[in-house]
Amino acid sequence: MADWLTPAQWDAVALSLKVSFWATVLSLPLGVAIAYVLARYEFWGKQALNGLVHLPLILPPVVTGYLLLIGFGRRGPIGGFLEQTFGLVLAFRWTGAALAAAVMAFPLMVRAIRLAIEAVDPKLEQAAATLGASRIRVFVSVTLPLILPGVIAGTILAFAKAMGEFGATITFVSNIPGETQTLPSAIYSFLQVPGGESQAAQLVLIAVAIALAALVLSEWIGRRVAQRIAGA
């Protein structure tokens, strides 16, 4: 391991990547499903669902973290159920950090995918149905390829948001080095001790680098996919 970072710093970077990766990957199928439902169907309670998805975007992150703590803590209704049924503990574990990051990043992901779905002409999906494709096949063979740039953009946006999540995470799972101390929490901690500025600055540079890399990657993939769809 490179010695220009202390083990504590490495832990924070690795943990943040792990937390953000699982937060993004696990929320992606649900994000696509909810975006599809919001884009294509009218139903009772649609506005409520839309509001619920967007709530973390407008609530103070600390409030979101507190609500997660109440709901998913070991004594919370959902947290208790998860622990008894699956042995899954979220409070003060990295898994909880992943949940907090997923919840906070979810509105951004759904928004990007929903816009992409709304841009797909439903007439193409109808045409596929007349050719003998079931609803699932239509989605996999027509809708999904056409919304792929939006899905990728939404995923990377959500990943970047998860990397930067601080308020809800620290409220829900605290700031335990090696377990829940993500990159932003570590930067915050270093700034709290005298002489920690240089270590904080190193982590800030890493955070900036990861964010930029994600942005460049999403642009590049998006362009590749758009080219493939437009064809020549």
Next chain:
Amino acid sequence: MKLSVRITHDFGGFRLDAAFEAPAGVTALFGRSGSGKTSVINAVAGLLKPDSGFIRVGDRVLLDTERGVSVPVYRRRLGYVFQEGRLFPHLSVRQNLDYGRSLLRSPPPGQFEQVVETLGIEALLERRPGALSGGEKQRVAIGRALLCDPQLLLMDEPLAALDEDRKAEILPYLERLGAGTDIPMLYVSHSMAEVARLANTLVLIEDGRVLRAGPAQEVLSDPDSVPVLGVRTAGATLHAVVAAQDEDGLTRLDASGGPLWLPRIAAHPGNRLTVRILAQDVILSRTRPEGLSALNILPVTVTALRLGDGPGAIVQVQAGDDVLLARITKRSAKTLELEPGVACFAILKSVAVAQAEVGGAGDLPAV
């Protein structure tokens, strides 16, 4: 394969209440924009769920609201060609053509090559729809619909979005399709020229209701159809056989009412044709006219007279076994004392070939 359709649907302000039966061959749904044609074809496809109705293709019931039967769109086994093509932009032409075919349990062998050749799209197979012209897109769309092995072809104004040249490029394919396959075709159009060329059966739709349905020739030559068809596009069709190619560049056709001369047609003696004569291109005379430049003059008998709301009148006349329509004024009808049974002469100012029935339309350019 017979098609039975009976549907009612309330769109809120517009009510669709249409019923008709169509035998095998090409059935045209004709009417103005907004008359409900597309809703009918969408109900057959399953894209519109009517309030109540019954739809059957051959012995397959696709919809029976009384018994709660509604076959989902993807199991109806239809080939639908839309006005705008609707090719999948992310797939190549080959993948578009294969889309429906790959979902079949046992696609007919050799069909792909045959359809690609008929439609002349070999050179386009590896391209993307974005790089095709309007006419090319529509040919690929037709191929894609044919290759999913449909029991019924649905075409919703497949030529409406194309310019005249592109229409002329595609019409022959549709003609060959209508003549060469036993798949029935439901063809929505508001162009009388297309309908007269393609349809065996004609269903006239206005304000969501079927006004007339029957063999195309019968409906076209019925004076009562004229208000729907429009006085400028109304006209009858008659059958003729190519008799000879004259030296001065004219082609002689023999119709049951007498000979007709047309500017040279690329057809061989013995070929059977359908020609279309617009009502406004027919002049009636009580005596055989002399010293007239018109070549085509047929002796006819008046069979029906329909007076319109304005100054015009439509006269139906019998020419041999065929029926013609003439658009004249009420004043002329009165002066000439035209009534059923009266013998007179029809002077045809213009005659156009509408369809070639036998011998393939391929060697026949539009005239």
